[in-house]
Amino acid sequence: MIAEDGVEPLLQVRNLKKHFGVGSGLFHKPTAVVKAIDGISFDIQRGEVMGLVGESGSGKTTVGRTVLRLVEPTSGEVIFNGQDTGALDAKALRAARSDMQIVFQDPDASLNPREKVRQVIGRALDIHTIGTRGEREARIVDLLEKVGLSGDYIDRYPHEFSGGQRQRIGIARALAVEPSFIVADEPVSALDVSVQAQVINLMSDLQRDLGLTMLFIAHDLAVVEHISNRVIVMYLGKIMEIAPAKSLYSNPQHPYTKALMSAVPRPDPIHKVRRILLQGDIPSPINPPSGCVFRTRCPIATAECAQIVPDLIQVAPGHGSACLKNG
Amino acid sequence: MQVETMPLLEVSGLTTCFKTGLDGREINAVENVSFSVRPGETLAIVGESGSGKSVTSLSVMGLLPARTGRIAAGSVKFRGRELTTLDNQAMRGIRGREMSMIFQEPMTSLNPVYTIGHQIAEVIVLHQKLAYKAALKKAVEMLDLVGIPEPRKRIQNYPHQMSGGMRQRAMIAMALSCEPALLIADEPTTALDVTIQAQVLELLKDLQARIGMAMVFITHDLGVVAEVADRVCVMYAGQIVETGSALDIFKAPAMPYTSALLKSVPRLGMGDTRLTAIPGYVPPLSRLPKGCRFRTRCAHASEICASGQPELVDMSSGHAARCFRAQELSLGQGALA
Numbered sequence: 001m002i003a004e005d006g007v008e009p010l011l012q013v014r015n016l017k018k019h020f021g022v023g024s025g026l027f028h029k030p031t032a033v034v035k036a037i038d039g040i041s042f043d044i045q046r047g048e049v050m051g052l053v054g055e056s057g058s059g060k061t062t063v064g065r066t067v068l069r070l071v072e073p074t075s076g077e078v079i080f081n082g083q084d085t086g087a088l089d090a091k092a093l094r095a096a097r098s099d100m101q102i103v104f105q106d107p108d109a110s111l112n113p114r115e116k117v118r119q120v121i122g123r124a125l126d127i128h129t130i131g132t133r134g135e136r137e138a139r140i141v142d143l144l145e146k147v148g149l150s151g152d153y154i155d156r157y158p159h160e161f162s163g164g165q166r167q168r169i170g171i172a173r174a175l176a177v178e179p180s181f182i183v184a185d186e187p188v189s190a191l192d193v194s195v196q197a198q199v200i201n202l203m204s205d206l207q208r209d210l211g212l213t214m215l216f217i218a219h220d221l222a223v224v225e226h227i228s229n230r231v232i233v234m235y236l237g238k239i240m241e242i243a244p245a246k247s248l249y250s251n252p253q254h255p256y257t258k259a260l261m262s263a264v265p266r267p268d269p270i271h272k273v274r275r276i277l278l279q280g281d282i283p284s285p286i287n288p289p290s291g292c293v294f295r296t297r298c299p300i301a302t303a304e305c306a307q308i309v310p311d312l313i314q315v316a317p318g319h320g321s322a323c324l325k326n327g
Numbered sequence: 328m329q330v331e332t333m334p335l336l337e338v339s340g341l342t343t344c345f346k347t348g349l350d351g352r353e354i355n356a357v358e359n360v361s362f363s364v365r366p367g368e369t370l371a372i373v374g375e376s377g378s379g380k381s382v383t384s385l386s387v388m389g390l391l392p393a394r395t396g397r398i399a400a401g402s403v404k405f406r407g408r409e410l411t412t413l414d415n416q417a418m419r420g421i422r423g424r425e426m427s428m429i430f431q432e433p434m435t436s437l438n439p440v441y442t443i444g445h446q447i448a449e450v451i452v453l454h455q456k457l458a459y460k461a462a463l464k465k466a467v468e469m470l471d472l473v474g475i476p477e478p479r480k481r482i483q484n485y486p487h488q489m490s491g492g493m494r495q496r497a498m499i500a501m502a503l504s505c506e507p508a509l510l511i512a513d514e515p516t517t518a519l520d521v522t523i524q525a526q527v528l529e530l531l532k533d534l535q536a537r538i539g540m541a542m543v544f545i546t547h548d549l550g551v552v553a554e555v556a557d558r559v560c561v562m563y564a565g566q567i568v569e570t571g572s573a574l575d576i577f578k579a580p581a582m583p584y585t586s587a588l589l590k591s592v593p594r595l596g597m598g599d600t601r602l603t604a605i606p607g608y609v610p611p612l613s614r615l616p617k618g619c620r621f622r623t624r625c626a627h628a629s630e631i632c633a634s635g636q637p638e639l640v641d642m643s644s645g646h647a648a649r650c651f652r653a654q655e656l657s658l659g660q661g662a663l664a
Contacts, residue, residue, distance in 0.1 A: 055520035055521065055522060055523075056491075056520055162608040162609075163376075164608060165608070192375035192376055192547065192609065193375060193547060193548075193549070193588060193591055193592055194375060194587070194588060194591050194604065194605035194609075194624075195604075195605075195608060196591070196593075197591035197592075197593070197602035197603065197604035197605070198604040198605075198606070200593065200602055200604075201601060201602055201604055204599075204601075219520065219521070220593070221521075221595060222592075222593035222594050222595045222597070223593045225593070225595060225596075225597065225598065225599070226593050226597070226598075226599055226600070226602065227599070228599075245598075245599070246598065249595065249596060249598075250596075259522060260521060260522060261595060262525075263521040263522045263524065263525035264521055264550065264595055265524070265525075265528070265548065265550030265551045265553065265554045266550050266553060266594065266595065267549035267550045267552070267553050267577065267589060267592050267594065268553055268577060269553040269554075269556070269573040269574060269577050270574070270577075270578075272554075275525060275529075277525055277526060277529060278522045278525075278526070280476075281490045281492055281493065281523065282490075282520070282522075282523075297522075
């Protein structure tokens with residue numbers, strides 16, 4: 001799956017930051033700054049699925065949107081296909097978007113209830129002027145079938161579908177322009193367990209068959225493990241750990257990753273896992289802790305963790321962890 | 328397990344229906360549901376959306392929306408007393424004192440314009456006839472009990488000043504302030520992050536051991552079920568389709584739905600193995616298939632399954648499944664592999 005060394009990654013993210021101003025002072029001037037993403041870097045190789053996990057406030061959704069420039073980054077670079085997306089003007093950006101798409105969490109909120117499937121999916125084809133009208137219909141039917149829906153559904157409205165079917169429409173829409181890169185932002189979180197498995201399998205099939213590159217964002221560690229080649233763990237706007245999925249799940253290094261994994265309830269009443277119970281809440285990203293952002297809840301934090309911001313250190317091949325204790 | 332002769336809560340043949348759409352036709356959201364909860368035990372009701380798990384709990388608490396929902400048949404007995412025929416006032420005397428409920432989203436069940444301390448104290452004044460000042464003191468103790476730091480300061484907070492995990496703790500403090508014999512928890516950790524969920528589950532188990540209350544725990548998450556439950560009811564399309572001890576359900580599921588559901592859950596440490604998905608969708612209650620309601624999605628369905636509705640049949644002591652073929656299928660193996 002992962003390209004050989006020397007091959008340029010499809011996506012390169014360099015020291016990306018996104019700070020939001022919040023509150024309103026005089027003349028609506030922001031009174032505080034939320035550091036949603038605070039200096040992260042990673043690459044995604046062609047054909048690779050990068051999982052991105054984190055709890056609320058970790059900045060994972062903002063990463064997805066900033067990478068697609070749906071949100072302007074405060075600083076840092078996003079290089080897609082060798083091109084710095086920050087340097088593109090609106091027109092060039094639109095053209096570039098035909099190669100990068102997004103699937104949202106809530107299909108109810110991301111499909112226009114007044115549009116038929118034909119329009120929902122066809123809009124993408126219109127914008128990027130793909131195919132003639134006759135070709136488009138065949139294309140939409142083909143897309144519906146690709147995501148496991150009947151082509152007869154082309155003139156139905158979103159409310160006529162179940163949640164899982166609506167998410168399939170969201171996926172078909174993202175695939176309409178034949179992108180090479182897809183950001184999937186919690187695509188199965190809103191679905192029932194039995195339907196969730198169908199959609200995970202579908203995404204994994206499509207990824208393999210179409211050779212898609214994907215940034216798969218989720219809070220569910222088990223879901224991410226199923227679909228990802230590599231995984232990033234975020235906490236309060238920073239990368240805590242990044243590793244090949246196998247290495248991360250069998251041998252997590254960062255104390256946050258360890259705690260996160262042990263907190264996942266397992267459907268097995270006999271073999272219970274010894275749990276690392278974290279104290280307290282996730283701190284506010286408006287006023288994150290000094291030094292290591294995780295130190296206030298970390299079971300092994302010491303005084304120096306408040307002083308030094310840990311760098312991502314390589315602990316095994318391709319496996320980085322941002323913890324002073326990783327030695 | 329047979330120590331107490333009388334169950335704390337006994338639900339039998341509960342059928343709850345709702346008016347739907349414009350024509351006002353009624354459909355059964357819950358049909359012929361029976362279960363009992365003994366003092367101190369935890370019963371988990373697990374199901375997907377539309378299974379009827381929340382409607383069951385609202386029926387027990389007497390909290391059905393008055394205009395659209397009603398209990399059409401069956402009985403709900405709490406400590407031997409029939410609840411379905413009680414008037415609102417009598418029901419209010421039981422609710423909050425002897426049985427309490429916590430919900431998924433604490434923000435919608437807390438009043439945004441009163442302080443947390445006031446809302447908890449109000450419950451205590453009402454049910455325990457304490458003076459407001461004494462009740463406020465008790466509220467501080469309760470917040471301390473549920474692990475909220477600086478409870479004396481926190482009672483002056485409004486709900487919006489607290490994090491999601493804190494609010495859920497405050498809700499639990501309120502629900503437990505009168506030391507109820509039964510707590511109904513409807514997806515209490517679904518809106519929380521996993522590390523916070525772990526804290527709240529730990530807290531509930533700890534409090535249960537201390538106060539000795541029974542719990543009905545409603546959830547869609549089989550991981551959470553394994554964590555908390557002594558016994559389990561699995562619901563599908565308004566019916567209980569399997570019931571048994573947690574061990575029965577996870578080790579030897581007898582209803583194909585339970586077994587398929589267990590296999591479709593992504594688990595940590597399974598790598599990139601393919602998930603066994605259940606085909607199709609939960610049927611809407613207005614368009615249920617004839618015969619077994621799971622038939623159209625079931626890998627083991629045969630002709631007999633369309634012939635009529637299967638009954639909930641005992642497999643072994645305390646373990647029952649709603650499946651014509653339960654005895655001949657052996658589903659247990661592999662569910663936990």
